[in-house]
Amino acid sequence: xxxxxxxxxxxxxxxxxxxxxxxxxxxxxxxxxxxxxxxxxxxxxxxxxxxxxxxxxxxxxxxxxxxxxxxxxxxxxxxxxxxxxxxxxxxxxxxxxxxxxxxxxxxxxxxxxxxxxxxxxxxxxxxxxxxxxxxxxxxxxxxxxxxxxxxxxxxxxxxxxxxxxxxxxxxxxxxxxxxxxxxxxxxxxxxxxxxxxxxxxxxxxxxxxxxxxxxxxxxxxxxxxxxxxxxxxxxxxxxxxxxxxxxxxxxxxxxxxxxxxxxxxxxxxxxxxxxxxxxxxxxxxxxxxxxxxxxxxxxxxxxxxxxxxxxxxxxxxxxxxxxxxxxxxxxxxxxxxxxxxxxxxxxxxxxxxxxxxxxxxxxxxxxxxxxxxxxxxxxxxxxxxxxxxxxxxxxxxxxxxxxxxxxxxxxxxxxxxxxxxxxxxxxxxxxxxxxxxxxxxxxxxxxxxxxxx
Numbered sequence: 527x528x529x530x531x532x533x534x535x536x537x538x539x540x541x542x543x544x545x546x547x548x549x550x551x552x553x554x555x556x557x558x559x560x561x562x563x564x565x566x567x568x569x570x571x572x573x574x575x576x577x578x579x580x581x582x583x584x585x586x587x588x589x590x591x592x593x594x595x596x597x598x599x600x601x602x603x604x605x606x607x608x609x610x611x612x613x614x615x616x617x618x619x620x621x622x623x624x625x626x627x628x629x630x631x632x633x634x635x636x637x638x639x640x641x642x643x644x645x646x647x648x649x650x651x652x653x654x655x656x657x658x659x660x661x662x663x664x665x666x667x668x669x670x671x672x673x674x675x676x677x678x679x680x681x682x683x684x685x686x687x688x689x690x691x692x693x694x695x696x697x698x699x700x701x702x703x704x705x706x707x708x709x710x711x712x713x714x715x716x717x718x719x720x721x722x723x724x725x726x727x728x729x730x731x732x733x734x735x736x737x738x739x740x741x742x743x744x745x746x747x748x749x750x751x752x753x754x755x756x757x758x759x760x761x762x763x764x765x766x767x768x769x770x771x772x773x774x775x776x777x778x779x780x781x782x783x784x785x786x787x788x789x790x791x792x793x794x795x796x797x798x799x800x801x802x803x804x805x806x807x808x809x810x811x812x813x814x815x816x817x818x819x820x821x822x823x824x825x826x827x828x829x830x831x832x833x834x835x836x837x838x839x840x841x842x843x844x845x846x847x848x849x850x851x852x853x854x855x856x857x858x859x860x861x862x863x864x865x866x867x868x869x870x871x872x873x874x875x876x877x878x879x880x881x882x883x884x885x886x887x888x889x890x891x892x893x894x895x896x897x898x899x900x901x902x903x904x905x906x907x908x909x910x911x912x913x914x915x916x917x918x919x920x921x922x923x924x925x926x927x928x929x930x931x932x933x934x935x936x937x938x939x940x941x942x943x944x945x946x947x948x949x950x951x952x953x954x955x956x957x958x959x960x961x962x963x964x965x966x967x968x969x970x971x972x973x974x975x976x977x978x979x
Contacts, residue, residue: 679864768852
């Protein structure tokens with residue numbers, strides 16, 4: 527009897543020892559390896575907490591988080607909002623210290639650095655296992671989040687650039703509607719330039735193609751391509767692609783060739799040859815939005831994010847239409863965003879479940895239904911369009927960009943350092959202080975070394 531009790535007790539101790547060993551969950555995995563070992567699904571009496579870091583649209587994403595937690599009561603999600611100006615310094619500090627959030631917004635321009643640091647979890651196997659139909663998401667954005675056959679995000683939202691125009695100013699210039707099939711080329715400006723010249727007026731009411739026009743006293747410009755008050759490579763890459771070029775090559779260096787030089791020359795000529803666009807100095811002092819709202823600019827090449835501000839501020843009729851075509855046709859600029867998973871998260875399975883929800887129909891309908899962004903899932907585009915339709919705005923011309931060939935904003939390993947060089951010299955060019963060739967020579971000479979150092 528005593529011997530039997532001893533055997534039973536020994537077996538119990540051994541079983542407890544085994545249970546203790548199996549309960550450990552070491553933190554493994556990186557962006558260059560399969561996903562970390564999944565944590566056990568939380569039990570009914572145990573709730574885990576995911577931290578989700580973003581830099582904007584807090585009300586929209588709180589709705590997404592609340593809907594997810596309602597469906598998954600054992601997973602709590604803390605939404606952490608940090609302004610863009612501080613977001614990346616904070617995130618990289620947390621990544622270095624092992625305290626980074628489980629899931630966070632992964633901006634395209636920061637991806638090369640995050641990938642190099644092994645900070646992102648490869649979700650390729652998850653996508654395959656759960657049969658996610660990636661054909662319903664932007665191919666341009668998917669490619670931006672893919673490297674060496676590994677995918678790090680599903681497109682969660684996207685924005686694009688189109689044409690916003692002042693209907694009243696067009697009517698005054700004799701246009702009852704926006705002309706169809708406008709095109710540009712670097713040789714003579716195409717059909718776009720004569721149209722814009724009719725919309726450009728000096729203080730005496732003369733146009734750039736008329737004798738006596740005074741380029742130093744323009745009161746109304748036909749065109750502007752600067753978003754808000756700051757130039758960005760994303761505003762140039764669509765023009766470059768339409769001319770058969772690009773901005774950065776596969777190595778992350780300036781793709782300096784005749785096509786890019788022609789594109790830069792055209793952008794320069796808009797202001798200093800055709801006189802249809804304000805100089806960068808003028809934009810910096812007056813502001814793109816203020817000048818459009820103040821009816822000093824007739825046609826604005828800008829993004830869908832301006833619809834709500836213009837609805838609130840513009841006291842005139844305005845409309846939206848498609849971009850003009852370049853020598854290679856129409857090529858849309860797509861600015862996308864995806865949620866990425868911290869490769870060192872303790873909860874890879876739950877993090878993936880959260881991302882599936884955000885990029886699935888329910889989450890995407892919430893994002894689109896608030897009008898914050900175009901949802902990444904094409905099936906949910908209607909929710910975005912319906913929101914703006916209820917506001918009296920036809921956003922379909924922006925949505926139709928999804929059917930065009932598209933390019934995303936250029937990225938390189940050390941984007942911030944490269945951007946400083948690009949902005950410095952491109953600003954000088956658009957202010958009339960440097961010609962296009964010298965500008966690109968400078969960017970090539972000073973930008974390439976810092977881009978991939």
